[in-house]
Amino acid sequence: MSTPINxxxxxxxxxxxxxxxxxxxxxxxxRPVRAMTRDPHSAAAQALAAQGxxxxxxxxxxxxxxxGAFAGVDGVFSMQMGSHPGDxxxxxxxxxxxxxxxxxxxxxxxxxxxxxxxxxQKNFVGWDEGRWEPLYWDNKAAVIxxxxxxxxxxxxxxxxxxxxxxxxxxxxxxMYPSLRERGRFETAIEPDTGIxxxxxxxxxxxxxxxxxxxxRFHGHEIDLAADTFTLPEVAAKISGATGKSVSAITLSKExxxxxxxxxxxxxxxSWNNVEGYKVDIEAAGSWGVPLTTLDQFIEQNRxxxxxG
Numbered sequence: 001m002s003t004p005i006n007x008x009x010x011x012x013x014x015x016x017x018x019x020x021x022x023x024x025x026x027x028x029x030x031r032p033v034r035a036m037t038r039d040p041h042s043a044a045a046q047a048l049a050a051q052g053x054x055x056x057x058x059x060x061x062x063x064x065x066x067x068g069a070f071a072g073v074d075g076v077f078s079m080q081m082g083s084h085p086g087d088x089x090x091x092x093x094x095x096x097x098x099x100x101x102x103x104x105x106x107x108x109x110x111x112x113x114x115x116x117x118x119x120x121q122k123n124f125v126g127w128d129e130g131r132w133e134p135l136y137w138d139n140k141a142a143v144i145x146x147x148x149x150x151x152x153x154x155x156x157x158x159x160x161x162x163x164x165x166x167x168x169x170x171x172x173x174x175m176y177p178s179l180r181e182r183g184r185f186e187t188a189i190e191p192d193t194g195i196x197x198x199x200x201x202x203x204x205x206x207x208x209x210x211x212x213x214x215x216r217f218h219g220h221e222i223d224l225a226a227d228t229f230t231l232p233e234v235a236a237k238i239s240g241a242t243g244k245s246v247s248a249i250t251l252s253k254e255x256x257x258x259x260x261x262x263x264x265x266x267x268x269x270s271w272n273n274v275e276g277y278k279v280d281i282e283a284a285g286s287w288g289v290p291l292t293t294l295d296q297f298i299e300q301n302r303x304x305x306x307x308g
Contacts, residue, residue, distance in 0.1 A: 007074030008032040008054060009211055010107075012098065015044040017165045018113055021204030022077045023053060029208050036069045060094040063101065070105035075211045078102075078112040078147065083139040084264055095143035099150050109154040109214040111207045112147045114140050116159045116196065116223045116277040124275050132275075133267050144221070154214035157221040160203050161196035161277035164297045167238070168304040177260075183308045185231045185248035188256040188269035195234075196225035196277040198284075199292040209289050217287075225279035226291035237295060241302045 009026055013019030014035035026033045036058035037045045045055045058069035070076070078098050083091040102110055121127055121137035147155050166175040178186035189195070203224060210217035229237070231248035239246040251259070256266040285291055292300075 006032065008034040008072065009075045009077065010034045010036060010070060010073040011077045012036055013079045014048055014053070017163065017171065017200040018079055018203050019077065021200040022207045023048065025204035025208035026211065027051060029212060031211065034073060060097040066097060066101035067104060070101045070107065073105065073107060075109035075111065076102050076107050077207055078110055080143060083135040084133065085135060088135050091139045092142060095146060099146045102152070103150050107152065109211055110147055110152045111156045111158065111210045112144065113158045113160065113203060114144055116161045116279050117275065118159060119144055132271055133264060154218040156210040156217040158203060158206055159221055159223045160198045161225040161279050164197050164199045164294060168301050169306055172306065180306045181308045183244065183246055185235060186251055187231065188251050188253065188266050189231055190250055190273045191232050191248065192230060193273050193276065194228040194230055195272060196279040197227045197229065197294050198224045199226065199297050202226065202289065202292050205289050209287070222284065222287065223279040224284050225277060225281050226284070227294040228281065229294055234294065237298050238305055241298045242305050242307060244307045246307055
């Protein structure tokens, strides 16, 4: 049974790529949307308000402000930034604050976005030897467990793989700066390593579907990807769409460690060679939510690519 569409959905991270996609999908479905921000007067917040979004002030470190933001909402889209050694606590602190506030408000449906393989990290090759970054995976899994344990009437966990929007500004600047600077992917990812890709717009569509049919989606952790392609294949697709030369090279460990993200970046990139997201794409497509292929995304965004 579908829920009434007159109760607002609170979207956190509404100015980001996933939260923004959720806002657009909900508005398209005719659902009232409330966005929480620390500064409702910011340009990004005002842009949301111009779309018909109710923008409210809320701070994860201020329980009273959260209670005000959560009052009267039917559902919450939850997302937190991933943890790393430079910021080991924020994801857990904000995740717990959000989940506790949602519980106090009696929220019916929580849709939480995480990452594919979160919760499976103890099965990674070399996990016990400390081969991969534990904070990132353990904190992701911990917030998922908090959502599941809180006792919400309906909950859904979305677990996206690599997000296609990382290929274009603004995310490409941090994910693949060499694409803009030299027209090529320079990573520790091997040329034959397949990467699972999902568009942020599809994450938004799945969230909107879960809010529309909470009983059907309840209790599911859904891995999300639409395609699997290697970086050389992705480079060829971008080159074909833009008419610009794009290539992909694999850095040695020493070269990767010399990059700005150093050890952390090397672990993240080389993880793809050993483990990867391993999304069952057929299962992702079985929910009846249309998925955007990488070819479609590149064509739709062909003018946004910045290639050196």
